[in-house]
Amino acid sequence: MIPGTMMDDCPLTLTALFARGGTFFARNDIVTRRLDGSVHRYAYGDYWRRVRRLANALSRLGVKSGDRVATLCWNHYRHFEAYAAVPAAGGILHTLNLRLHPTDLGYIANHAGDSVLIVDSSLLPLYERFKGAAGGIREVIVIADDEPAPQGCRDYEALLEAESDVFDGPPIDERQGAAMCYTSGTTGRPKGVVYSHRSTVLHTLAACMTDSLGICENDRILVVVPMFHANAWGIPFCAAMTGASLIFPERDLRPEPLLDLMAAERLTVAAGVPTIWGGILAALDENPGRWDLSALRTTIVGGSAVPQAMIDRFEQRHGVRVVQAWGMTETNPLGTLSRVKRHMQGWSRERRLEARATQGYAVPFVDTRHVDDAGRVLAWDGKSLGELEVRGPWVAGRYYDNDEQQDRFTPDGWFKTGDIVAIDAEGCVRIADRAKDVIKSGGEWISSVELENALMAHPLVREAAVFAGRHPKWDERPLAAVVLKAGETPAKEELTRYLAPKFAKFWLPDDYLFLDELPKTSVGKFKKSALREKYGDLLLG
Ligand code: AMP
Numbered sequence: 001m002i003p004g005t006m007m008d009d010c011p012l013t014l015t016a017l018f019a020r021g022g023t024f025f026a027r028n029d030i031v032t033r034r035l036d037g038s039v040h041r042y043a044y045g046d047y048w049r050r051v052r053r054l055a056n057a058l059s060r061l062g063v064k065s066g067d068r069v070a071t072l073c074w075n076h077y078r079h080f081e082a083y084a085a086v087p088a089a090g091g092i093l094h095t096l097n098l099r100l101h102p103t104d105l106g107y108i109a110n111h112a113g114d115s116v117l118i119v120d121s122s123l124l125p126l127y128e129r130f131k132g133a134a135g136g137i138r139e140v141i142v143i144a145d146d147e148p149a150p151q152g153c154r155d156y157e158a159l160l161e162a163e164s165d166v167f168d169g170p171p172i173d174e175r176q177g178a179a180m181c182y183t184s185g186t187t188g189r190p191k192g193v194v195y196s197h198r199s200t201v202l203h204t205l206a207a208c209m210t211d212s213l214g215i216c217e218n219d220r221i222l223v224v225v226p227m228f229h230a231n232a233w234g235i236p237f238c239a240a241m242t243g244a245s246l247i248f249p250e251r252d253l254r255p256e257p258l259l260d261l262m263a264a265e266r267l268t269v270a271a272g273v274p275t276i277w278g279g280i281l282a283a284l285d286e287n288p289g290r291w292d293l294s295a296l297r298t299t300i301v302g303g304s305a306v307p308q309a310m311i312d313r314f315e316q317r318h319g320v321r322v323v324q325a326w327g328m329t330e331t332n333p334l335g336t337l338s339r340v341k342r343h344m345q346g347w348s349r350e351r352r353l354e355a356r357a358t359q360g361y362a363v364p365f366v367d368t369r370h371v372d373d374a375g376r377v378l379a380w381d382g383k384s385l386g387e388l389e390v391r392g393p394w395v396a397g398r399y400y401d402n403d404e405q406q407d408r409f410t411p412d413g414w415f416k417t418g419d420i421v422a423i424d425a426e427g428c429v430r431i432a433d434r435a436k437d438v439i440k441s442g443g444e445w446i447s448s449v450e451l452e453n454a455l456m457a458h459p460l461v462r463e464a465a466v467f468a469g470r471h472p473k474w475d476e477r478p479l480a481a482v483v484l485k486a487g488e489t490p491a492k493e494e495l496t497r498y499l500a501p502k503f504a505k506f507w508l509p510d511d512y513l514f515l516d517e518l519p520k521t522s523v524g525k526f527k528k529s530a531l532r533e534k535y536g537d538l539l540l541g
Contacts, residue, residue, distance in 0.1 A: 011172060011174035011198075012197060012202065013172045013197045013201065014084065014087045014088070014172075014178050014197050014200060014201065015084075015088045015169060015172060015197075016201075017204060017240055018048065018083075018084035018088070020240070020241055021044050021047075021048070022047060022049075022051065023048070024243060025044050025217060025242075026043060026044050026045030027043050027045065028043060028044050028217070028245050029041050029043055029044075029245050030042060030043070030044065030248075031246070031247045031248065031265060032247075033247070033248070033250060033252070033261050034076075034250055044243065047080070047081065048084075049165050050081050050160055051084040052088075052164075052165055052166065052167035053159075053160040053163035053165060053167075054081050054082065054085035054160055055085040055086075055088040055089045055167045055169060056164060056167050057160060057162070057163050058089040058091060058116070060163070061116060061139050061154075063091045063115075063116060064090060064091075065091075065170055065176065066090070066092065066176065067090070067091045067092065068091065068113050068115060068116075068180065069082070069086045069092065069093060069094065069114070069116040070094040070096050070109055070112070070117045070137070071093065071094070071096065071117075071119070071228070072096045072098055072117060072118070072120065072123045072126065073095075073118065073119065073120045073123070073143065073227065073228075074120055074122075074227075074250045075223050075226060075227050075248040075249060076248045077248060078118075078143050078156060079248075080248070083227075083236050084240065087172075087179065088169050088172075090170045090172065090176075092180050093179040094109075094114055094179070095181060095231070096108065096228060097182070097226070097228045097523070098228060099226075099522035099523070100522050103130070103133070105126070105129075105133075105134075106130035106131075107189065107190065108182045109134035109136070109137065110135070110136060111189075111190075111192065111400075111401065112182070114136060115136055115138055116137065116138070116141065117134075117137045117139070117140050118141045118156065119140060119141070119142055120143050121143060121144035121145070121147065121149075124150065127140070140153040140154065141155075141156050142154065142156060143156045144156070172197060174196065174197045174198035175196050175197070175198055177194040177196060178200055179195045180400065181193055181195075181228070181229070181230055181329050183328075189404075191399040191402055191405055192401070193329055193330050193396045193400065194400050195332055198393070199332055200234070200394070201237075202365070202394055203237075203332045203334060203394040204238055205241075206364050206394075207237075207363070208241065209364070212334070212337055212363050213235075213238065213334075214298070215238040215239065215269065216242055217242050217243040217244060218268065219239075219242070219245070219269050220244065220245040220247060220266060220267045220295070221235060221238075221245065221246055221247065221268070221270070222258070222265075222267045222269070222270035222271070223236065223246055223247065223248055223271065224249060224258065224270060224276055225271050225273070225303075226523065229329075230327065230332070231332070231333070233271055233300070233325075233333055233334065234333065235271055247261060247265050253276060255276075255279040255280045255283035256283055258276075258280060259283055259293075260291070263291040263292050267295060268295050268296060268297050268298075269296075269297065269298055269299070269300065270296065270300070271299070272299075272300075272301065273302070273523065274304055274307065275304075275463070275520060276524060277299065277314075277322070278310065281310060281313055281314060281318075282485070284317070284318050285313075293319075298322075298323050299314070299320055299323070300323050300325055301323070301324055301325070302326055303525060304525040304526065305449045305452070305453060306322060306357065307456040307457060308353055308356075308357035308453055308457065309456055310322065310456070311353060312353055322356075323337065323338060323356075324337070324357070324359060324360060325337045325359075325360070326360065326429065326431070328417060330395065330417075331366070331390060331392070331395050331396070331415075332395070334363055334394075335363065335366050335368070335390055335395075336359050336360045336363065336428075336429050337360045338355070338356050338357070338359060338361075338428070339361075340352050340356060341426065357453070358424075359428070360429065361426060361429070362390075362392075362427065362429075365393055365394075366390055366391070367390065367392060368388060368427070368429060369414070369423075370384075370385075370387060370388050370421050370429075371386045371389060372384075375410075378423075380424060380427065381425070382422055382423070382424035382430070383422055384422060385420055385422050385445060387419065387420060387421075387435060388417045388420075388423075389410065389417065390414065390415055390417060391414045395415050396415060397409065397413075418434060419433075420432045420433045420434070420435055432445070432447035432449055432450065433449055436529070437467065439466070439477070440476050441475065441476055441477055441506060442473075442474045442475065443475075444506065448467060448468075448528070449466075451464075451499070451509065452464045454498075454499055455480060455482065455495065455498075458495065458498050460485055461482055461484060461495075462483045462485045463482070463526075464480055464482045465480070465481045465518050465526040466479070466480045466481075467528040467532050468532060468536065469532075469535065469536050469537070469539045470536050470537055470540055471539045471540070477509075477539055478507065478510065479510060479512075479513065479535060479538060480495070480509040480512045481515050481518055481531050482495070482512055482513065482514055483514075483515055483516065484514060490514040492511070495509075496508055510539055513538075518531075
């Protein structure tokens with residue numbers, strides 16, 4: 001082998017990535033809309049100065065290479081400062097999911113070995129509830145706007161005030177941990193993944209590509225995805241590297257205030273889960289012409305399946321383009337992305353829409369395959385269903401300090417996602433179900449995701465989740481939990497008539513439950529385990 005003659009040892013670090021935003025795009029703005037409606041706005045230059053101060057403060061508090069610094073924060077500019085400062089100081093940014101139960105939070109903070117916590121003052125009562133179980137936390141830094149930090153805690157602003165703008169950080173190895181997240185997993189204990197500097201830098205480069213999210217300096221991006229969920233899908237890193245502006249909604253995720261922000265700030269990109277977009281679509285439909293979204297070039301929607309009808313309605317009625325992405329906490333998170341390829345441009349509108357409603361094909365350097373129960377690799381025929389497996393430089397190779405879940409990784413180096421999919425000849429992945437949500441009726445598969453998507457295309461339906469009901473003869477049968485649009489009256493027969501032409505007869509739900517609200521997980525996905533628990537015995541009589 002003749003080695004390359006390049007500087008292959010030049011490390012891929014997040015520090016370099018953030019420095020780029022702070023140096024080259026010092027004038028571009030970063031905006032936070034607070035709960036009271038007031039707006040905080042500053043420029044990347046100020047941001048970067050404060051990041052260096054925070055990194056100094058953390059080092060002074062004893063944060064060393066590999067130390068875990070937890071955040072318990074909403075989406076705002078100081079959380080974004082921690083995103084840069086903790087890894088720059090050599091630490092690992094551990095974003096705690098503030099929607100979890102305190103028991104889980106205590107377990108997670110303890111398992112991760114968090115030693116410092118940065119917390120919003122509004123979330124201190126939550127911290128109080130798990131603090132006993134997270135005894136390793138020796139320093140608590142409070143982000144408080146009005147009131148002083150409580151006794152025994154440090155004040156975020158006072159810490160920054162006392163520091164210098166010059167930060168001479170420790171050397172960073174690109175393979176060392178930079179950030180970590182736990183998956184909220186509905187079975188077993190939450191599992192942690194540690195993202196390295198290298199994996200996040202490579203993920204950022206791939207995510208920013210024109211044919212991926214296409215993020216560039218001109219963009220103004222709304223971060224609806226919680227910053228505790230898989231690094232807000234990596235968007236803060238994409239913005240820092242390119243100088244794109246970030247717009248944080250803090251904690252107010254109601255459709256109308258979000259739309260106000262999107263229009264006022266002339267946003268070009270917004271990212272969030274389908275439940276958020278469903279609400280936004282309904283608000284747009286109810287108030288035609290109220291918001292000017294002409295600057296918006298794309299919305300990135302993922303985290304759960306995006307109904308085809310949603311993609312269609314956004315585009316047809318409001319001229320907004322939806323790009324579906326698939327990913328997981330374990331994949332940093334971007335794995336696949338749905339784009340219409342050049343040769344598909346000539347397809348009928350309906351066929352193109354169908355292609356866009358799949359989870360799409362892999363981004364560069366991520367490999368996809370799917371396997372049957374016996375572990376045999378399946379054909380990309382668009383029909384054969386099996387478990388999706390992925391590998392790549394930003395896919396987890398193991399969980400943090402966890403021996404129980406090693407069976408999620410195959411001996412030949414793939415990660416088993418738990419998603420049941422078909423893959424077509426284009427390489428496009430279509431998710432039929434989470435393995436745990438699969439409905440098996442008399443031994444035959446029924447895809448809850450396909451039924452939900454079809455139901456959500458019905459004009460009366462706002463949200464639908466299909467789940468397995470236990471059945472004496474068929475073992476399991478589909479049940480549909482449906483939220484109707486305001487003022488509509490339930491009509492089970494009407495929904496069955498609507499689904500009938502689209503599905504085999506045995507796929508049609510045995511019953512419908514009309515609910516005011518569907519249970520959701522901590523990150524806004526339908527919580528089918530809760531539906532199964534509560535209504536799963538409905539068909540047993
Ligand atoms: P999390 O680790 O919490 O982000 O959850 C990852 C899981 O969310 C995946 O394994 C999928 O089951 C689901 N998911 C993510 N994106 C999509 C998508 N575009 N369509 C369907 N399911 C998705």
